[in-house]
């Protein structure tokens with residue numbers, strides 16, 4: 023079951039500059055900065071009411087964010103939905119004909135498991151599913 027819109031992922035070239043800008047724009051300081059090796063990204067998170075903004079900067083040439091910014095401008099990169107059971111939702115989406123970008127959930131930022139739906143099967147939107155890791 024999809025629970026809520028968990029975060030908006032924004033691709034940025036200069037993470038420090040974008041962090042300053044969003045701190046001024048949102049009127050709130052980020053609550054977390056985290057490097058995620060598997061995606062070669064540095065992330066900065068802002069809590070905005072019940073949702074979050076995730077800034078992402080690539081940390082290597084083969085990072086998905088670096089590659090994205092070679093062809094597209096900074097801006098909205100993906101939308102993330104929190105789900106109750108990510109494996110159940112992955113099976114449901116596969117059965118519905120969506121293309122998933124990873125076979126198994128991956129450990130992401132902000133203490134979550136995540137997977138992505140290919141934008142070509144989601145009306146042009148890169149959709150992330152994420153589930154809190156319950157320790």
Ligand SMILES: CC[C@H](C(=O)O)C(=O)SCCNC(=O)CCNC(=O)[C@H](O)C(C)(C)COP(=O)(O)OP(=O)(O)OC[C@H]1O[C@@H](n2cnc3c(N)ncnc32)[C@H](O)[C@@H]1OP(=O)(O)O
Pocket residue numbers: 031058061063065076078086087089090093099100102123130131132134136138140141142146147148150
């Ligand atoms: C650290 C985890 C963190 C978290 O929240 O926990 C994250 O959010 S990690 C975020 C970074 N990781 C990813 O984005 C992984 C998933 N992304 C991918 O696997 C690729 O970026 C992929 C497959 C979406 C695109 O890679 P590809 O090499 O195929 O790039 P192309 O330029 O050839 O794109 C193919 C096709 O897709 C369109 N596209 C690409 N990116 C996006 C996007 N973000 N939103 C919408 N559409 C996108 C691109 O325009 C191409 O379409 P076409 O019509 O052929 O031009």
Ligand SMILES: [Co+2]
Pocket residue numbers: 029031076100102150
């Ligand atoms: Co994300």
